[in-house]
Amino acid sequence: MKYSEIFYTLQGEGQLIGMPSVFFRTSFCNLxxxxxxxxxxxWTPENKxxxxxxxxxxxxxxxVKHVVITGGEPFLQRKELTAxxxxxxxxxxxxxxxTNATIFVPVPANLISMSPKLSNSTPLDEQQWREHHDRERLKPAIIREFLEQYECQVKFVxxxxxxxxxxxxxxxxxxIPKETIILMPQGITESELNTRQKWLAEVCKETxxxxxxxxxxxxxGNKRGY
Ligand code: SF4
Structure with a gap:
């Protein structure tokens, strides 16, 4: 399998937040x-x-009981991921x-954590990727298929x-059922996150x-392997 890293940490996002988990990060992404x-x-995928x-x-x-397979995009490696x-x-x-929820593969899993990409993800300065990314980033039929077949959460940055x-x-x-939707503030520094989190908390109360x-x-912080 093409992979980038394996590490033991706490799940940092979503309904299993705080759960001690082993992360297996695959390499390569289609977005x-x-x-x-x-x-x-x-952008510069490691090729281990x-x-x-x-x-x-x-x-x-x-x-450890909980395993999180993340990426990159894990579903690119259909055969290996299934095995x-x-x-x-x-x-x-x-x-x-x-997963970014653009590829469906029926594999044994307890939770599919989708993170569909909004227009804020489009790389405006990268001509060669911009059109590809915008064309591929949202696949409503794939999201629907996961929702029908698995326990899911749908996270948005x-x-x-x-x-x-x-x-x-x-x-x-x-x-998408409202109760499966999870909003997270965009940002990788404490000040970026602080700026958005109070505003986003109010949005969640309203919606x-x-x-x-x-x-x-x-x-x-934004470090690898944690
Ligand atoms: S954030 Fe986007 S480009 Fe990066 S791994 Fe996820 S889907 Fe791929």
Missing amino acids: RCSWCDTAYTS EMTVSDAFDEISQFG LCERLSVNGHHITIE ISDTQDIQEVHRLAEQVP GYRYSPRLHLNIW
Whole structure:
């Protein structure tokens, strides 16, 4: 499998926030978000490789129930991801897969954590990626398929009020149940997050969407391996 890193930390976002979890980060992504905080899996992807069997051994040696497979975009590696999830599932792990929700593959998983990309993610300065990204970033039929077949959460990174309008439109179009929608403030520094979090908390009170902080940024900052 193409991968970038394996580490043990707390889940930093969403309904399992605070849960001690082993993260397996795959490398390579089909999108190019302007604010991607793991550019080493997308813009300049690392090309490390290990077998599914080695990935399973490395993950399970932590002896931790919760496993989060993230990226990059994990569903790009259809065959390998399926084989890994099958082994983890048989071993009794709780599996979360974090995805940009543009590719559907039926794999054993307990929670699909979708993060559809809004227009604030489009890389305006990168001509060669801009059109591709805008064409590929939202796949309502894929989101619908995950919602029908799995327990899901649907997370959005929010910069401003225009983003909230896009969330409303997508939620209506798919449709996405309100209780599965989680809004998080965009930003990687404490001051960026502080600026947006109070405003976003009020938005959540008004709309009924759930708020999630980004715990790993609050505790460790924007560092790899946490
Ligand atoms: S989908 Fe995720 S990994 Fe891919 S470019 Fe966007 S933020 Fe980065």
